[in-house]
Structures are given as structure tokens and as C-alpha cells.
Amino acid sequence: MNIQKDSRAFVKSLHYISGVTLSVFIAFHLFNHLFALDGPDKHIQIMDQFRRVYRHPVVETFLLLVVLFQIVSGIRLIYKRHAQTVAEKxxxxxxxxxxxxxxxxVGAVLSARYIEHLDTNFYFAAAGLNYYPATFIFIPYYFLAVASISLHVSAIHYLKTKSQVMAVSIAIIGLSTSFVLIVAFTNSFQWFDMPIPYEKFIRSLF
Ligand code: HEM
Ligand code: HEM
Structure with missing residues (x-):
């Protein structure tokens, strides 16, 4: 029983450490996406700068291992967890x-890169958001991703500090950022035209 408790506490602290590590990438990643407000060229220019760091083979391998670990450890933490309060749920x-x-x-990014030989830049992310009917899937898909990361952090903050004001503020900032990113990637719902390879790619899927 105690061994089970100890191993859970161990997984939880590892999930915490890798979560903080992954959050550094996520912060830069979302900051990069906010430059879509200034148009595709600016977004790609900033991504080119950030890629010098996270596309380095050692850094990228480490990042992908952290992603994998985060998923496996997170599922392990959910298993047998009896979530009772709203924050826990x-x-x-x-x-x-x-x-x-x-x-x-990550599966889509890697397969587009290595199988389709596409540059997974602004247009790769925007392709699904700008064509009917794919947009009906990709708007909630990306919106919920950014919403989930901020809700996860907001819940952690609440459970650790019991500060409802800060937790709600984190959630509101996250949900607003999520909405702004959808606006940015869809040209304020006026839609972007894609370069041919990206249009072909998304049309082949839908
Ligand atoms: C994007 C990545 C993620 C980040 C940055 C992240 C970060 C964190 C952090 C910092 C904690 C607090 C640990 C502590 O209280 O010491 C936590 C808790 C937790 N996370 Fe994640 N996490 C991520 C993904 C996931 C995933 C994919 C799952 C599930 C499938 C998950 C499930 C959980 C659960 C259940 C807890 C509560 C542990 C407990 O209190 O017993 N997380 N997460
Ligand atoms: C609006 C939301 C998002 C968009 C449009 C988006 C788009 C992209 C794009 C275009 C790439 C390829 C980057 C490159 O080729 O250099 C990428 C990679 C990646 N994204 Fe996102 N992303 C979003 C949100 C997120 C979130 C919330 C997470 C984490 C929870 C995340 C995790 C990752 C990871 C781990 C990679 C792989 C990096 C690599 O090895 O190249 N993304 N994303």
C-alpha cells in the first residue's frame, strides 16, 4: 500500500518536473503563434529563429521524449485517482x-515532415483552419488544446495555493489567448489562401 503511494508520489514529482520543462517549450511555441496576428511571413520568420533551438537533434529528441513521458505519466496519475472537486476534475x-x-x-507534424515532405510552418497549421469542412474540426481541435493547457495549469495552481482569483485569471488569459490564436490563423474568419502544396494536402484528407 505504502509502496503504491510512494511510487505515485514519485511519478507525480517526475510529471511535475517534465511538465515545467515542457511548459518552457509551450510558452515559446504559443508566443510564436501570436505573431500570426502580424501575418504568415512574420510568424515564419520567428519560427525560423526558434527552430534553431528546438530543431537541434539533441533538443528535439529530448523534447519528444518529454512529451511522451508527460502523456504516459499523466495517464498513470489518472489511473485510480478519484477526482472529486471541480479543480481535480x-x-x-x-x-x-x-x-x-x-x-x-506531434504525430501530424512528424508525418507531414517525413512522409509528405512539407515544411510544417504557418501554412501547415493554418491549412486545416482555412478550408471547409476541415475548419469545423480544426477550430475546436486547436482551441481546446490551448484551453486545456491553461485549464491544467489553472487547476494545479488552485490545488496548490487555493487562490481562486489567480486560478480563474490563468484560465481566462488562456481561453482568451486560444480565441486570439484562432482569429490570427483564420485571418479574422476572412480566411487565408494557402500555397498549393498545403491546399492539396488538406484537400486530400477531406
Ligand atoms: C502538456 C503537458 C502537461 C503539463 C505541462 C502538465 C503539468 C502538470 C503539473 C505541473 C502537475 C502538478 C503535479 C504536482 O501537483 O506536483 C500536473 C498534475 C497532473 N497532471 Fe499534468 N501536465 C501535462 C499533461 C498531462 C497529461 C497528458 C495528463 C493525463 C493524461 C495529465 C494528468 C495530470 C494529473 C492527473 C495530475 C494530478 C496529479 C495528482 O495530483 O495526483 N497531465 N500536471
Ligand atoms: C493554436 C495552437 C497550435 C498550433 C497552431 C500549433 C502548430 C504547430 C506547428 C506548425 C508545429 C511545427 C513546428 C515546426 O515545424 O517547427 C508544431 C509543433 C509542435 N507543437 Fe504545436 N501548435 C499549437 C499548440 C500546441 C500546444 C498547446 C502544444 C502542447 C501542449 C503543442 C506542442 C507541439 C510540439 C511538442 C511540437 C513538436 C515540435 C518539434 O519537434 O518540431 N502545440 N505545432
Missing amino acids: IQVYSGLYLSFFLIAH
Whole structure:
């Protein structure tokens, strides 16, 4: 019984450490996406700068291992966890969506890069958001991803500090950022035209 408790506490602290590590990438990643407000060229220019760091083979391998560990450890933490309070439930459900999203998202990025030989830049992310009917799937898909990460953090903050004001503020900032990103990637719902390879790619899927 105690061994079980100890191993859970151990997984939880590892999930915490890798979560903080992954959050550094996520912060830069979402900051990069906010430059879509200034148009595709600016977004790609900033991504090129950030890629110098996270596309380095050692850094990228480490990042992908952290993503995998985060999913496996998160699922392990959910298993046998009896979520009772609203904050605990938000933590579990946001974690479950993040597991799905991270597998789908990183899988899509890597397969587009290595199988389709596409540059997974602004247009890769925007392709699904700007064509009918794919947009009906991709708007909630990306919106919920950014919402989930902020709700996960908001729930953690509440459970650790009991500060409702801060927790709600984190959630509101996250949900607003999520909405702004959808606006940015869809040209304020006026839609972007894609370069031909990206249009072909998304039309081949839908
Ligand atoms: C995007 C990545 C993620 C980050 C940055 C992250 C971060 C964190 C952090 C910092 C904690 C607090 C640990 C503590 O209280 O010491 C936590 C808790 C938790 N996370 Fe995640 N997490 C992520 C993804 C996931 C996923 C994919 C799942 C589930 C499938 C998940 C499920 C959980 C659960 C259940 C807890 C509560 C543990 C407990 O109190 O018993 N997380 N997460
Ligand atoms: C609006 C939301 C998002 C969009 C449009 C988006 C788009 C992208 C794009 C285009 C790439 C490829 C980057 C490159 O080729 O350099 C990428 C990679 C990635 N994204 Fe996202 N992303 C979003 C949210 C997230 C979130 C919330 C997470 C984490 C929870 C995440 C995790 C990752 C990871 C781990 C990679 C792989 C990095 C690599 O190895 O190249 N993304 N994303």
C-alpha cells in the first residue's frame, strides 16, 4: 500500500518536473503563434529563429521524449485517482484532452515532415483552419488544446495555493489567448489562401 503511494508520489514529482520543462517549450511555441496576428511571413520568420533551438537533434529528441513521458505519466496519475472537486476534475479532463492532442499533433507534424515532405510552418497549421469542412474540426481541435493547457495549469495552481482569483485569471488569459490564436490563423474568419502544396494536402484528407 505504502509502496503504491510512494511510487505515485514519485511519478507525480517526475510529471511535475517534465511538465515545467515542457511548459518552457509551450510558452515559446504559443508566443510564436501570436505573431500570426502580424501575418504568415512574420510568424515564419520567428519560427525560423526558434527552430534553431528546438530543431537541434539533441533538443528535439529530448523534447519528444518529454512529451511522451508527460502523456504516459499523466495517464498513470489518472489511473485510480478519484477526482472529486471541480479543480481535480478539470485537471483530469484537461490532461485527457492533452494526451489525445499531443499524440495527434506531434504525430501530424512528424508525418507531414517525413512522409509528405512539407515544411510544417504557418501554412501547415493554418491549412486545416482555412478550408471547409476541415475548419469545423480544426477550430475546436486547436482551441481546446490551448484551453486545456491553461485549464491544467489553472487547476494545479488552485490545488496548490487555493487562490481562486489567480486560478480563474490563468484560465481566462488562456481561453482568451486560444480565441486570439484562432482569429490570427483564420485571418479574422476572412480566411487565408494557402500555397498549393498545403491546399492539396488538406484537400486530400477531406
Ligand atoms: C502538456 C503537458 C502537461 C503539463 C505541462 C502538465 C503539468 C502538470 C503539473 C505541473 C502537475 C502538478 C503535479 C504536482 O501537483 O506536483 C500536473 C498534475 C497532473 N497532471 Fe499534468 N501536465 C501535462 C499533461 C498531462 C497529461 C497528458 C495528463 C493525463 C493524461 C495529465 C494528468 C495530470 C494529473 C492527473 C495530475 C494530478 C496529479 C495528482 O495530483 O495526483 N497531465 N500536471
Ligand atoms: C493554436 C495552437 C497550435 C498550433 C497552431 C500549433 C502548430 C504547430 C506547428 C506548425 C508545429 C511545427 C513546428 C515546426 O515545424 O517547427 C508544431 C509543433 C509542435 N507543437 Fe504545436 N501548435 C499549437 C499548440 C500546441 C500546444 C498547446 C502544444 C502542447 C501542449 C503543442 C506542442 C507541439 C510540439 C511538442 C511540437 C513538436 C515540435 C518539434 O519537434 O518540431 N502545440 N505545432
